[in-house]
Every structure is written in C-alpha cells, then in structure tokens.
Amino acid sequence: MNKMTRLRQSACQAKSEWRMTKQMPSDQMTKRFGSSCLRFGFLHSFVICLLLGLLAGAGTAFAEKRNITEKDLFDFVWIGDPQVSPDGSRVAFVRVTVNDKKEGYNTSIWTVPLEGEEEPHQLTKGDHDSVPRWSPDGKFLLFLRATEKNGKPEPPQLAILPIAGGDSFVFTDLPKGAANPSWAPDGKTIAFTSDTNAEDVAKQEKKKAKESASAKATADKERSAPSPEPESEHESDVRVITHAVYRQDNEGYIDPKHPTHIWLVSAPRSADEKVKPRQLTKGRFDEDSATWSKDGSLIYFTSDRNDEPYYELPKTDLYSVAAAGGEPVKITTIDLQIGGFGPGAGGLSLSPDGKQVAFTASTTRPITSYTQPDLWVLDLLPNAKPRNLTANFDFDVPGFVIGDGAPPRAGGQNKPIWMPDGKGLIAVYTKEGKANLALFDLPVAQDADLGKTGVHDLTSGNQGVMSFRASADGSKLIYVVSTPTRINDLFVLDHTASNATPKQLTHVNDQLFSELNLTEPEEIWYDSFDGKHIEAWVQKPPNFDSNKKYPLILNIHGGPHVAYGHIFDHEFQWMAAKGYVVLYPNPRGSTTYGQEFGNIIQYHYPGDDYKDLMAGVDELIKLGYIDDKKLGVTGGSGGGLLTNWVVGQTNRFAAAVAQRDIASWEDWWGSGDFTLFQPTWFKAPPFEDPQEYRARSPI
Numbered sequence: 078m079n080k081m082t083r084l085r086q087s088a089c090q091a092k093s094e095w096r097m098t099k100q101m102p103s104d105q106m107t108k109r110f111g112s113s114c115l116r117f118g119f120l121h122s123f124v125i126c127l128l129l130g131l132l133a134g135a136g137t138a139f140a141e142k143r144n145i146t147e148k149d150l151f152d153f154v155w156i157g158d159p160q161v162s163p164d165g166s167r168v169a170f171v172r173v174t175v176n177d178k179k180e181g182y183n184t185s186i187w188t189v190p191l192e193g194e195e196e197p198h199q200l201t202k203g204d205h206d207s208v209p210r211w212s213p214d215g216k217f218l219l220f221l222r223a224t225e226k227n228g229k230p231e232p233p234q235l236a237i238l239p240i241a242g243g244d245s246f247v248f249t250d251l252p253k254g255a256a257n258p259s260w261a262p263d264g265k266t267i268a269f270t271s272d273t274n275a276e277d278v279a280k281q282e283k284k285k286a287k288e289s290a291s292a293k294a295t296a297d298k299e300r301s302a303p304s305p306e307p308e309s310e311h312e313s314d315v316r317v318i319t320h321a322v323y324r325q326d327n328e329g330y331i332d333p334k335h336p337t338h339i340w341l342v343s344a345p346r347s348a349d350e351k352v353k354p355r356q357l358t359k360g361r362f363d364e365d366s367a368t369w370s371k372d373g374s375l376i377y378f379t380s381d382r383n384d385e386p387y388y389e390l391p392k393t394d395l396y397s398v399a400a401a402g403g404e405p406v407k408i409t410t411i412d413l414q415i416g417g418f419g420p421g422a423g424g425l426s427l428s429p430d431g432k433q434v435a436f437t438a439s440t441t442r443p444i445t446s447y448t449q450p451d452l453w454v455l456d457l458l459p460n461a462k463p464r465n466l467t468a469n470f471d472f473d474v475p476g477f478v479i480g481d482g483a484p485p486r487a488g489g490q491n492k493p494i495w496m497p498d499g500k501g502l503i504a505v506y507t508k509e510g511k512a513n514l515a516l517f518d519l520p521v522a523q524d525a526d527l528g529k530t531g532v533h534d535l536t537s538g539n540q541g542v543m544s545f546r547a548s549a550d551g552s553k554l555i556y557v558v559s560t561p562t563r564i565n566d567l568f569v570l571d572h573t574a575s576n577a578t579p580k581q582l583t584h585v586n587d588q589l590f591s592e593l594n595l596t597e598p599e600e601i602w603y604d605s606f607d608g609k610h611i612e613a614w615v616q617k618p619p620n621f622d623s624n625k626k627y628p629l630i631l632n633i634h635g636g637p638h639v640a641y642g643h644i645f646d647h648e649f650q651w652m653a654a655k656g657y658v659v660l661y662p663n664p665r666g667s668t669t670y671g672q673e674f675g676n677i678i679q680y681h682y683p684g685d686d687y688k689d690l691m692a693g694v695d696e697l698i699k700l701g702y703i704d705d706k707k708l709g710v711t712g713g714s715g716g717g718l719l720t721n722w723v724v725g726q727t728n729r730f731a732a733a734v735a736q737r738d739i740a741s742w743e744d745w746w747g748s749g750d751f752t753l754f755q756p757t758w759f760k761a762p763p764f765e766d767p768q769e770y771r772a773r774s775p776i
Contacts, residue, residue, distance in 0.1 A: 142594040144619060144654035149593070150647060151177045153481075154585040156567050157544055158208060158489025159555045162215050165548040166190060168555050169200065169209040169218060170567060171487040172585070176204075182486045186220055186238075189582050191553060191569050197583055200238060201245055205230070207487035208257075212344070213264040216240055219344075221255065222247055235269060237345065246348035252277035253335060255354075260344070261373045266400065267344050268357075268367050268376055272335040321387035324750045337363040339378060341400065358398060358405060366415075366424050369400075371431030376400055377408075377457070379415060379425065387753060390441045395434075395455070409461050413438035413453070424492040428499050432457055435493040435502050437475050446679035446757045447638040449473055449672045452493060452504055452517055466502070466517055470532060471671040474517075476507025478541050478642030478669065479634060482559025489544045497551045503535065505542050507669040509612055510600075510642030512541040514554060516572075535572045536579070539600075541644035555582075559644035561614075562595050594619040595650055598661075600643075603696040605665075605689045612670075613662030613693050614641065616649040623700075627658045628707035631694055631723075631730075635714030637666040637682060638675055657709070660697055664689035682758060683722040683773065690723065706731065713737050721775035742770040 155173040162168070169188045176183045184207045189197040200209075205223035212219065218240060223233040232254025238245040249255055253272040260267055316330060324330045342354040357376070358364050368377045375397045383389040391414040396405040415438040416423025425434045434455050439448040452474045455463040467474050475491055477483070494503040502517050518531035535554060536542060543565055545556035552573045559565040564586050568579040598614040605611050618627065630652055634641050641661045652659045663670070664686040666678035678686055697703050709732040712720045717738025724733045739745050743763045746752055755762055763770045 142592060145593045145595065145647070145650050146654070147651060149589065151175045152589050153564055153647075155484035156557050156565055156583060156585060157484035157487045159544060159546050159557060159567060160209050160211055160489075161191075161546050161548050161553070161555055162211050163213060163549060164215055165550065165553060166192075168546075168567065168569075168582070169211065170557075171207050171209065171484070171489070172197075172199075173484040173486050184487045186218070189567070191548075191555070191582070193569070193580050193582050201236075203236075203245075205233070206236070207233070208489075210258055210260060212260055213262060217264075217344070217346075219258050219260065219267060220245075221258065223254070235267065235342065239346075244348075246345075248345050248348075248350075248352055249342065249354055250281075251340075251354065252281050255340070256337075257367065259367060259369060261369055261400070262371065263373055265344055266373070267342050268369065268400075269340055269342070269354075270337050270364065270367065271340050271354075271356075272332075272337050273340075273356075274335055276334075320385055322385070322753065326750055333361065336361055337365070339364050339367050339376060339398070357400070357402065364396075366436075368425045368427055368434070370397075371427070374400055377425060377427070377434065378405075379411075390444075392441070393438075397457075408457060408459060409455070411438070411455065411463055412441060413463065414441055414448075424490050426492040426495060426502075428454075428495050429497055430499055433499075435495065437493065437504065438463075444756055445676045446682070447666070447668070447672070447675035449668075449675065450475060452502060454502075454519065466519065467532075470506075472506050472508045473668055474504050474506045476505060476512055476669060477543075477639075478507060478510055478512055478644055479639050480541070480559065480641070480644040480646040481648075482541050482565050482644035483543050484565075491544055494545075494547045494551070497549075503545070503547060503551075503554070505545065506532075507640070507642075509669055510614075510640055510663065511539060511669075512543075512642070512644075513537055514542055514545060514556060536570065539643040541642060543644075561598050561643060561645055562590070564645045594654070596621070596653055598649065601696070603692060605685075605692045607685070609665060609674075609689065611662055611664060611689050611693060613660060614649075615697065616653045616659040616661070618653045618656050618658065621702075623702050625702060626704040627656065627702055628709065629694070629697060629703045630657045630659050631690060631708070631710040632659055632661045633690060633710070633712030633716035633719045633723075634661070634663070634667070635712065635716045636668075637678065637686070637715040638668055640667045640669040642669065658697070658703060660693055662690060662693045664693075679757065680760060683719050683775075687719065687722055687726060690719065691727070694729075705729070709733065711736065715739075718775065725775045739774075740776045741774045743767060743774065746770070 153175060157171045157173060159168050159170045167188050167190050169186055172185050172187045174183050183204045185199055186201040186206050186209045187197045187199050203222045206220055208221045210219040218238040220236055221233040222236040224231050234247045235249040235255050235258055236245050236247045251271050251273045255269045255271050258267055258269040338359060339357045340354045341357050343352045345352050362380050362382045364378045364380045366379045377397050379393045379395055381391065381393055393411045393413060393415050395408045395411060397408060398405040415436055425436050427434055434457060436453055437450050438453050439450045450473055451465050451467040453463040453465055455461055491505060500519050502519060503514060504517060505512055506515055514535040516533040516535055541559045543557040543559055545554060547554055552571055554570045554572055556568055557565050558568055566581055566585060567583040568581055570579045571577045596617055596619055598616045601613050601615060603611055640663050649659045649661060665674060666686050668675050698705050708730045710720050710723050710730045711734040713736035717735040720733055720735040721738055721740050724730060746755060746763050759769060
C-alpha cells in the first residue's frame, strides 16, 4: 500500500467519524476524540479527505459495514404505546432500551410533532416510565412510574407531567401499585386498576406510623444511639392451593387474596395537591377493561367470574358501576374469549354516541385448537348479544406476527378505533405473515348481512403494524411498524387524503443499523405432501453467493398457533451473519392463513406439520446452494417440541437444539402450568388415554 493510499484511507476514516458525531453532544465528542481534535483535527482531516475524494473521482466508501452480533441486542431501541394529543399536533410514546447492567429494560416517555418538523425529545426522566395518557384538555400527561428501593423494583404508581412546564410528580403510594390509568371525560378524575386490598393499606399505614415514631425518637441528639430500623412483619411463604389453575408463566402464583379491582382518584394539578385513591369495586374476581361512559357518570368493565377456569369455558360478563360508588350492574354475559391475541390485544372501545362497545374476541364453541379472533360490536343494553363484523373475513382481527418488532415492555394496548361518525372501526388484521391496518364498515341495521362488511386497507406492504392510535377526528393514523430490516419506528398517515404516503417520525435504530450488514429475507411458497401451500422465508448470509454451498438451519416457531412474518428478528439475522442460510416456515397450524389452516392440526400435533417442514428443507436443497450434509434444526416451546419430533423421525440433521421444549406430553401435563391445553389438543387426560399422549410425544 503506497503512502497516498494510506493517507486517503486515514482521512476518509476521519471524515466518517466526523459524520457519525455531527449529532453527538459536545461532551461525548470531547470524551471520544479529545478537545484538540475537535478544534483542529477533524476539520484538517475533512479537508484532506474532500480534496483527495475530488481528485480520485468519487465513490469512496466511508466505513465498511460489519455483521450483526449478539452484543448488538444491548443497543436496540423500541417504540411502544403511541398516544395522540387531543389537538392532534403531537404524539407521546414510550422509548424502550436495554439496561445490560441490571439485565432488564429502561422505559421513558418521549414526544414528537406529527408534522415531523422536529426531532423527538424526552419528556420524563425516570428509568421506568410508561403508559402515557393525555388529559382531555392536553395540559397534562398522566403516566406510570416505577422506582427502585435498595436495588429492588417498587410497584408502579401514578404520576403527572404538566405539559406547559415543571417537573413531573408521583401522587399515589399503593402497596401493590397502579395500572391501566384513564382520564374521566371532564379530566377531573382518573380511573385505574390495582391489586391492593384493605389489609395491604392497613399494613402500610402501620409501617409508616412506626417509621414516623422512629424518626422522632432519633431526632433527639441527646439519646445515646439511633433507634434501629423497625422490623418488618414476617410473611409466611406457605401457600394453600385450592384451584387447578394456580400459577401462570411470567406472573408466578395466582394470589386469590389480591384480585384486580377498579380504583378512582382525583387528578391533582400540582405536587402540593394531595389526593387519596378510593376503591370502587370489590369482591373475589378480577375486573378489566375499565371504560368511562361519555358523560363520566359510569364506568363499564369486564370480568370473567368463573371460579375454576380449568373446568369451565371462558366467558366474560359486562358490567357498569356508578363513578360515585355503589354495586355494579350486570349488563350482559358475552360467551366469548376477549383479548389474548398477541401484544396489546384486548379492551373495550366506546362508540362516539356512547351506546355501543367494540372489542376483539374469539368464540368458545365448538372447542377447537385454534379459533380465529374477530371484530365484535355490542349494544349497551340489558342482555344484548354481540354482533360479529368479520365472521366471513377469514383472517385474524386482531393479529400479530412473532419476532423482535414488539417492545419487550410497555407496548401498549391495541383496541379497535371508532370513526367519528360511528360507521366504521379501524383494527389490525394479519394475512400471510403481514400485519396491517384496515377500516371495517359497520352495518347500520342489526339484521344487515354482516358477511358483506366492507374492508378497506389503510396500510399495506411487507410489514407488521405493532401498535396504533388515531387523531380525534379520525383522519390521521399513528402507528409503529416493524420490517425484516427495521426493529420498529413511528409513522403517521393521513388516510383521508388522496395518494397519501406514510411519514416516518422516528429513526431510533438508524445509527446502529447503518453500521450493520443486514440482509432482506426472501419470501418463498412451496407445496407440501398433500398440496397445502406453505409460506416460508429464507434468510441468507451477507455477500451470499449462489454458486457456493451453505449450511442450513431450520428454525421452527412455537405456539403452535402463531406465525413468522415480515418483521425484524435478531436471531435470523445473527445466524445468517455466522454463515448459515436460515429457513423459517409457517407450517399448518400457523395463524394468518385462515381458520381451517390454523385448526387442521387439532388432535394431530405434532404430525403433518413435520411433513410441511421437511418439504421446505427439500425445496431449498433443490436450489443447489445448501450443503445437505450440514443441516441443523432448532425451535422454542412448540418449536422445541417439533425439534425433538424431527430428530426422532429422520437422521438427515447433523445438529439440533431444542429450546424450552416438550419431550413427553404426559410428563408435561402433570408438571406444567399450562394444562389448560388438554381439552383443545387431546380428547382426554393422560390417565384416561395414555397411549395417545405417548404416540404424540417425541420420546
């Protein structure tokens, strides 16, 4: 390498670093490069590089991209829970980052104008701020803040930020914290849910009294020694189990002493204004989906009042309760399973006239392994029955595709959105590995042909809409999008304007991704053994050469009733960066292809889905760039089960990694926390039909 070449490369590297630091705060620039470099070095190197670039002609690459690594996970940023201000000028959202030191996540609330003329800026300073909710007049932002005490997380509490200026302040201190806050229409009261009970409050007051007495005693400096910290009361860890369903993954033991109830609190306007929450509902059952009536006099909510869900089909009772207090009034029973269809699914959406609620739910009869969710509307009248708007629309409403596009925390809730005239609803639906927004027409007459409900796509393309809201007039959609090469970002679309295109409002991972050599997966379709058309994706290594032979990893999703699709997945990009071709298919049983395709594996899982997977491997080998002696297979949960099944059926794979898997259905039934699968996947429990469990177990 000659001296001129080395000088050109050195100078161009300096220019690359200068470009990278254009938006870097000055203190960070000084820390990285030194003050003298800031004053002279960059400018000098930049001029040299510019002159040499002109002399060379053009086209010098400023920085060579690198392959993605496992450590890049620590630098990922997600966006969740977008909320539009009442005047439609701004959107508040949650920004989620990784805290690698504590092996967790930090969440903060940011805002950006919908016109996109400004960069997003941070509103709150806490490490665990989430669930932003604008006051009806737009002057305050309500949110949840969780703090840490002695290195341990405390339950989240309600907090308010004055938008005109001033610091945010926390105004609740409930032992079990607060969740799901919502403003009353007049902005004077806030409804929320909490697992706190009267015993918790009494213990808290007793503890505070002891601490106060101790503080007064130690204030006297003439006393010989400070009083010791008051000892906390010992709480027994003995549990008496009286229900078949007594624990849940990611939640731990279900605590019958702490059902979730609805609480109310006056909305303070400053930190000096002290308010006291009051419990509105009581009893031994959880309440959910608290929704204010139009005039603020009532709160509607849902409650599943099954004593033992193991033996009873899911159903939901709809109630109303006066905000002033009193006993709840049951409006109707909804024989449906509401919510539970991916990140943020669930909740009631009140119509503009206050006479109906919309929600997403699935039927409970007949008992199926997979039941496609639909969009429903219910009149708020005694004993009313819900109407299915999408009964003949054979795709999931709502729906989702799995990957890394959804925030691991604080993603928000995706309730259907009413159009201001009450004649349509906006919701996400999934089709063939894509998740997009659509407007669903609402028939005017109750006896209208619901099968002819119009569906109008509002967004399109190979992407996954992760969360969404709309402006008050319904014209602007604000939504978070993930693609195979973008984790997620915030977009706005005026869907009422002709030929409107989405405007991107954030670029949270652009700097990191500009350094990475990512590849776009290739979508393929192939026919399985019985003619079923199977969709899959092929993630190829950077600098892929079809004339070479590559090792293959078959990556199987869990569920089984979920789907891979057009969203970002670090695992696939990372495997490809290591030199593997990655095949990730949606075999029968996957969602986003209709009810029949999803439920076809009932009482046959695993089974023909294995054949779908092998057909995909065969399809890739035919293309000539796969080394059939270097095949690997992996998957988690249901994908781990199928990984175990694969290696029990064939010897073609050289390596297999089963993650969080099932090897014996019989053993899992007796030891897992998810035995509710049995009625939908097996016709009888293992002690009645052990042979069926053994026949469908990998071992």
